[in-house]
Amino acid sequence: MLGKLLKYELRATARILLPVYLLLMVLAGLCRLFLELSAQYDAPALGIFQNITSLLFFLSLAGVTALSVLLMIYRFYKNLMTDEGYLMFTLPVTVDQIIWSKLLVAELWTVVTVAVDFGAVALCGAMKDLSLTDLWAAVQEIWTTPGLPHGHLIGWLAECAVLLLLSPLSSMLMYYAAIAVGHSFPNHKILLSFAFYFAFSVGVQIVGSFASMYGLIALGSDWIITETFTPDIPHAFLISMICSSLVLCAAFYLTTRLTLKKRLNLQ
Amino acid sequence: MALLECKQLTKYYGSTPALDHVDLAVEPGRIVGLLGPNGSGKTTLLKIANGLLVPTSGTLTIDGTAPGADTKKIVSYLPERTYLSRWMNVVQLLDFFCDFYPDFDRDTAERMLTTLEISPDQRIRQMSKGTQEKVQLILVMSRRAKLFLLDEPIGGVDPATRDYIIRTILTNYNSDASVVISTHLIADVENVLDDVIFINKGHVALQSSVADIRAEKNCSVDELFREVFRYVG
Numbered sequence: 283m284l285g286k287l288l289k290y291e292l293r294a295t296a297r298i299l300l301p302v303y304l305l306l307m308v309l310a311g312l313c314r315l316f317l318e319l320s321a322q323y324d325a326p327a328l329g330i331f332q333n334i335t336s337l338l339f340f341l342s343l344a345g346v347t348a349l350s351v352l353l354m355i356y357r358f359y360k361n362l363m364t365d366e367g368y369l370m371f372t373l374p375v376t377v378d379q380i381i382w383s384k385l386l387v388a389e390l391w392t393v394v395t396v397a398v399d400f401g402a403v404a405l406c407g408a409m410k411d412l413s414l415t416d417l418w419a420a421v422q423e424i425w426t427t428p429g430l431p432h433g434h435l436i437g438w439l440a441e442c443a444v445l446l447l448l449s450p451l452s453s454m455l456m457y458y459a460a461i462a463v464g465h466s467f468p469n470h471k472i473l474l475s476f477a478f479y480f481a482f483s484v485g486v487q488i489v490g491s492f493a494s495m496y497g498l499i500a501l502g503s504d505w506i507i508t509e510t511f512t513p514d515i516p517h518a519f520l521i522s523m524i525c526s527s528l529v530l531c532a533a534f535y536l537t538t539r540l541t542l543k544k545r546l547n548l549q
Numbered sequence: 550m551a552l553l554e555c556k557q558l559t560k561y562y563g564s565t566p567a568l569d570h571v572d573l574a575v576e577p578g579r580i581v582g583l584l585g586p587n588g589s590g591k592t593t594l595l596k597i598a599n600g601l602l603v604p605t606s607g608t609l610t611i612d613g614t615a616p617g618a619d620t621k622k623i624v625s626y627l628p629e630r631t632y633l634s635r636w637m638n639v640v641q642l643l644d645f646f647c648d649f650y651p652d653f654d655r656d657t658a659e660r661m662l663t664t665l666e667i668s669p670d671q672r673i674r675q676m677s678k679g680t681q682e683k684v685q686l687i688l689v690m691s692r693r694a695k696l697f698l699l700d701e702p703i704g705g706v707d708p709a710t711r712d713y714i715i716r717t718i719l720t721n722y723n724s725d726a727s728v729v730i731s732t733h734l735i736a737d738v739e740n741v742l743d744d745v746i747f748i749n750k751g752h753v754a755l756q757s758s759v760a761d762i763r764a765e766k767n768c769s770v771d772e773l774f775r776e777v778f779r780y781v782g
Contacts, residue, residue, distance in 0.1 A: 371601055
């Protein structure tokens with residue numbers, strides 16, 4: 283049943299996001315066109331068009347990224363907390379499957395949005411001076427530096443990748459938990475959702491500050507005192523960040539799950 | 550075994566009781582009217598049966614099981630709200646119901662849509678509220694479910710559609726299935742009911758068969774309802 287939920291969630295979100303991505307690419311193409319034309323022909327009008335399309339493009343770039351996040355939050359609210367919830371919560375599926383379907387689709391679109399953003403920037407010509415051959419040569423040069431801890435480097439990159447993938451999950455789950463808890467009350471549901479989001483953010487900041495302070499003292503004290511850097515220090519730091527993200531994901535997932543199971547309160 | 554059974558079922562909203570120690574049972578093959586004035590607890594009872602609310606105390610079981618993913622396979626629920634996604638068209642909704650409910654009979658649904666002259670390509674957002682309610686009812690009644698829970702199915706439609714809906718309910722359930730119709734429009738459904746449950750302020754005021762009411766009280770369900778729920782003033 284998770285597969286079917288994913289199919290419909292993808293369909294509901296793709297119908298908005300795909301045209302938006304297309305629009306962004308068209309703007310990037312126009313941006314590139316006027317950039318090339320104004321480089322070849324000395325016409326003031328072309329310069330003006332280039333500036334306008336560049337401005338529109340970079341505004342759209344920020345807009346698409348914001349839209350993809352807002353759409354995922356809106357989908358959770360609209361599909362589960364309003365009248366549509368009467369259908370979703372009476373389907374023969376579990377609450378876990380419902381949450382995972384929203385979460386996995388949100389994660390997928392986050393990755394796609396980042397890829398589309400990069401693609402659009404490359405297309406618009408902002409990176410036209412960047413040669414892939416030069417970039418690859420630079421990577422190879424770094425890689426062949428004598429004494430480089432290759433194993434650790436791969437490990438650090440892998441840990442960074444895991445962290446980058448976990449980060450949208452924990453953010454999205456915090457939104458879900460705030461909306462679910464806010465809507466479990468009889469009145470002022472949206473206002474309470476904002477209040478809970480604010481409360482959760484403050485809580486995460488406080489706990490995060492203590493955790494980083496502890497991490498810095500526990501992991502970095504040797505480095506500071508003895509001034510000896512070991513490859514284990516970044517590992518320990520990144521792994522502690524991954525663990526913090528996982529704890530946040532688990533806490534917000536369980537809050538959302540428990541609220542939707544035990545305190546669901548559709549109007 | 551009763552298809553739907555409540556034992557001492559209680560639900561409080563804050564300090565206000567919506568259901569107060571309710572005991573009732575719905576046997577297979579019956580059409581039951583869940584009758585009561587607005588705010589009597591009918592919707593709360595149906596929401597608990599569908600897992601949309603958790604009781605404060607007591608139990609509700611469907612075919613011996615507490616509401617969950619398994620009971621939702623055998624229950625077809627029509628809420629009083631329109632729950633259809635407004636961006637979908639009718640065909641997409643039929644696909645959706647086919648995907649999630651193995652007991653969904655697409656041919657029956659398409660036949661009913663044709664009868665009511667609803668175009669399969671029409672989007673929900675282009676429909677009037679009445680048409681949206683008809684589509685929702687068609688989707689719900691096209692399942693071969695064991696238990697139909699219908700919350701105010703005839704509340705917002707014209708009398709001609711009301712007759713069609715009642716005929717649809719009668720012709721679209723099999724003899725082993727039960728139908729619970731929550732309504733306060735008793736005269737319209739009285740003739741199709743086997744049993745009635747009167748509910749008032751969270752209490753079951755009466756549970757009886759319609760035949761017994763007519764034989765023992767010598768009155769119609771509508772008359773008895775007016776008698777039981779008469780405001781003294």
